[in-house]
Amino acid sequence: MGTLGYYSTLARLAPGGLARGVARRVQGVARQALYKRRERLDEPRLLEAFGVSQAEELAERVLAARSGGAWCEVDQRASVLEALAALPGAEERTLARARAALRGQYDVFGTTMCFGEDQPVDWSRDPVSGYRYPVLPVEQLRLERPGVDPKYPWVLGRLDCLVALGQGYWVERDTAGRSTFARAFVTRTLDFLQANPVGQGVHWTCGMEVALRAANLAQALVMFSDAPEVRRPEFLVPVLESLAEHTAWVEAHLEDKGAVPNNHLVSNHVGLLVVGLLFPELPEAPRQVARAVEGLRAQMAAQVHVEGTSFEGSVPYHRLSVELFTLAWVVARGMGVDLGARYATRLRRMYQASRAWCSEQGLAPQLGDNDSGRVFPWQERDSRDQGYLAPLGAALFEEASLAEGPFPDEAAWLLGLPGLECFRALKPAAPARSVSFPAGGFHVLRGAGAVVTVSAGAQGQHGVGGHSHNDKLSFELHLHGRPVIVDPGTGTYTREPAERNAFRSTAMHNTLEVDGVEQAPLEPGRLFALPEAARARVQVFQPGAELDRLTVRHDGYRALSSPVGVERTFLLDKRERALGVTDALVGVGLHAVVGRIHLPNREARLRTATPEELTRALRVPGAPREFEALAVELGPAEAPEAVVLFAAGLAPRLDASRYSPGYGQVVPAQVVVFGVRLSPPAWLRWVVVFK
Structure with a gap:
């Protein structure tokens, strides 16, 4: 996709976004021109702003007897x-x-x-x-x-x-x-x-x-x-x-010049708000606070869906957005500034969304970019950890539906003893349930010790896809809190552009690749854009006590010379403790279809399935009637976590791969590869049996 095609796509996906972006660029040029002409704040003007005549008086005026309600005030x-x-x-x-x-x-x-x-x-x-x-x-x-x-x-x-x-x-x-x-x-x-x-x-x-x-x-x-x-x-x-x-x-x-501003603009407003509220005597502080309040309210509405998911198209970036909006909320509330009921409602729902996809150990799936970003790095945490957010949200909003897990250090700092007492008074939350977030594009199946999170929705940032990957119909599987089938992560951004795009590619996700083509074109020179092409969406979402069914599809391969539509059905069978996956392909022509299952380590092996595993797999609805002779066992040999059985003809193999559990970190891993040449309509089936 050339430059003209790229901007044509943006114009189609974000109507008016380019025009608004151009207008904001003009405004930005004007702001910068004014900034360059402004008079720098020197010591005399600083003293005048704080109402003192000598620098020695400044400390008493600025720092003495601070009694505001911000978490960082000494009286807290x-x-x-x-x-x-x-x-x-x-x-x-x-x-x-x-x-x-x-x-x-x-x-x-x-x-x-x-x-x-x-x-x-x-x-x-x-x-x-x-x-x-x-x-x-x-x-x-x-x-x-x-x-x-x-x-x-x-x-x-x-x-x-x-x-x-x-x-x-x-x-x-x-x-x-x-x-x-x-x-x-x-x-x-x-x-x-x-x-x-x-x-x-x-x-x-x-x-x-x-x-x-x-x-x-x-x-x-x-x-x-x-x-x-x-x-x-x-x-x-x-x-x-x-x-x-x-x-x-x-x-x-201000980072508002793109067609669709993102978390950077939120950060700009958070910085203006915090500094202006803590030091209101600074010359421009009152106006900057007013601007930040207006901006934060607007960006909460623009960047957080009504259901509570971030518009970034990335589960890890959801964590960053939660912390950004929370810092603004906590400081503003402590200083008597109201960010509004809609802001509070959506922030609370952001916490609920994070809880929905976390497994028992608090780890979230790595769907979309993960740059390990935090605003509250006050306790050492895994880059995938979001488990601390639910109890923080519970204390912040007195919300019983979030009251699970230990009270985290972050909440102790931000909310103090009242926050802890509030959390302890809440009735423990009911277990998290299966849920679909259609606007965010993430869908969660839960039960039998499993958490399955599936990516099927529009590209993030209103279709621009800045932090999205070619991961449509891909998923992560966590068993008893441990990631067993994973999204390989992000690796890096600008240090190695080729690696950046490799980690964003279809082949690095647990989905089907048809004829070696990407779901959506990856433009080598645009590392933070992946415009909408796949149109991923949910067809069926049916959670149940014994069986969860999710059917999702995308049209990324409708653009092939011989078009193909891809539909995937997940069946979480809680009785058999198994996950059945069926890929249906509809279209014309002969195609090479490859599926992949990425693992977080090298702890996998080919072996013959046991009679008990075969029996359980056959009882999963929609399972194939005949399996390959060799299955793939996942997890340590002495304590395996699952085994994957494939329909006859899919011929699985294990290849070397890479896994990035956090930004800048890449470790050796394995990937299960299977596939066939076929003419649609056709179906590919496989079953993951939990140990």
Whole structure:
């Protein structure tokens, strides 16, 4: 698809989106022009804004006697500490993260970087390639380079480490230890500000990163507001000036210029809101807060479906969106700002959607992109973990339907003791049930220890497909909380474009590939676009006590010279503890059809099915009458988890593959491959029998 075809598709999928995007670009140019002409906030103007005449008076005016309702205010500390004390290991986890930040130790997508205590941080280096982005004006900076990934330095530049130091400062009882955390906060903050002047270097190339950094710096500064180390004018003046510069930069570079704005724009508004509410005396804060409130309300309506799913077309990005909208909600509510009933309703439904597809261990499927993004990295979690969201949502909204699992560290920090008491008072939620999210395109079958999550819906971002994959009719299977059949994940973004597209391809998903063609064209130069072509949709969704039936289809192969329609039926048989899958192909011509079942590891083998397995498989509705001699056993040889039996003629084999459990992480794995040459109409059947 060439450029003209690409934009023609966008115009068709998002009517008016291109025109609005062009209009927003014009507005953006105007905003940036005004930004360049604006008078920078210097010390005299800062003092005037805060109503003091000398810098020495600033600390008393800004930091003393703070009594707002935001979670990070010092008067919330006692409540938070009581909640943490009730959670086994929470204080120890907090201090471990804070001490790592003290040492200058960071985990960046599985790569550990350690700079040492009181040592400068190499903020602009990509640790994988070793490339260091030059500190140049952003207009002169070449962001995307072969083999280099800006997301790695961006992780450092969000300054999550400052919040970690603030949390250590709150939890630490020893006076000297608390002082050490405060000094580290001052050192790390000034080190970053001096190494990354406004508008220069990799840390100013993405408005989302600037906004989240501003929010973290503002929250951390409030957490340290009673520390003598931060009350000195030589620290407080440049930090407050920097917060003003951050929000001015974000406002001038709002990420609203695409045909369909996404989570980046939400992040922009979150940063403006948090900084403006915590430091309302900053010159532009009242107007920026008003803009952020309006923007967040609008983006909640635009980016979250009524059913509660994110419009991103990605389950992992749903987690990021939940945390973004939650931070805004918690800070706004604490400061007396109302984001509206619709905002609250959809946020609550976002938590319910996340609970619906999580397995018993809290892991969510990796359908769509997974960049391991978080807003609350306050407890070490797997990139696929969403299990902590349900109890957080339960306490946040006093919602019994979410009350399951342990109260998480994130909730203790955000909601304190009242949140814990609220959660403990709720009646435990009933077990999650099978559910279909037609707008989001994800459908969940549950029972017999299994969670099956199927992708069948429109591409994300209203058809643009920025974080969608060619995964229509693909699925993940979790058994007793463990991922057994998986989506291979994301791997990387811009570091290796070919790998990016390989992980997005049809062949890297648990679906059918016809004649070696993609479900939707992958444009090599557009790594964050996958315009609608497959038209995936649900035909039948029938959950039941003993049997769940889901029939889905897509038209991605209707464009072949000999068109083919693909329909897949999932039958979760809870009596037999098995999953039956039937692929029906309708069309004309002779076609090579290949199916794949991706695994998270190399723990699979071919073997003969046992009589008991054959008997159970045959009892699943729609099962084939005759099976291949060899089945595929999944899981460790000493404790297998399932066995897959294929209809005669499908001839399964095991090939080497790759699995990415989180961004930037790729491990060896296996894939089950099967297929035939056929002339439609035809049916391919196989059964997964749970052990």
